[in-house]
Amino acid sequence: MGSRSKALALYKQILQESKKFTSYNYRNYAIRKTRDEFRQNKEVTDPQKLKDLFKKAKDNLEIVQRQVLVGQMYDGGHLVIENQPKTS
Template structure:
């Protein structure tokens, strides 16, 4: 599988931040945003395409988790 492009990674980053903004609780929201920013900054210099693809897949899974948590928050 081809490595994710810069545009795809940036789109994923923005989607994670946007979804995290939907957390109702201030502490959850700020924690999620801080973790997302720190993770992307920590991994910004990685050039190995396999590692990038692995990190992108992990971020996509985390996006789904955040989305589920936000939806559950609004149910209660």
Template sequence: MTSKSQILKLYKTLLRESQKFPSYNYRKYSLRMIHDAFQENKNMTDRVLISAQIQEATRNLDIIKRQVVLGQMYSTEKLIIENVFDKV
């Protein structure tokens, strides 16, 4: 069984890893999808479904970690919008 603190830790880890995407678009997309998925499932009470969602989130965390490494290997120049936010 997983506790709320473990789920919160997984949520924070997903957000933290998504912040590492070198691509602005991937970074914003993944952050939005993570937030939306957790908001959608926050009132879930069925333990079997919760366990399945946690397993899916853990698999997605592994995917994000791999994609971050690949993105760092083949990084491109920053977008104009990123440079604007860096100055603020």
């Protein structure tokens, strides 16, 4: 499997985990931060830099997974903004 497909798989996995946050603010921050980081580094071709970025992304995935579990244990309820109907 090529590095591009590995990166896309890792990107999708981090986004899926980020969507599990019960907190609206954490959820949106994690999704936005993930998208920004991957967009910022999409042109990197240096093998060592890619290796470092993969390590950082895997570490961040583990952090998100742990924080989702902690957030589920201490759910603080939903914000008013979360109950708003979505407009097209």
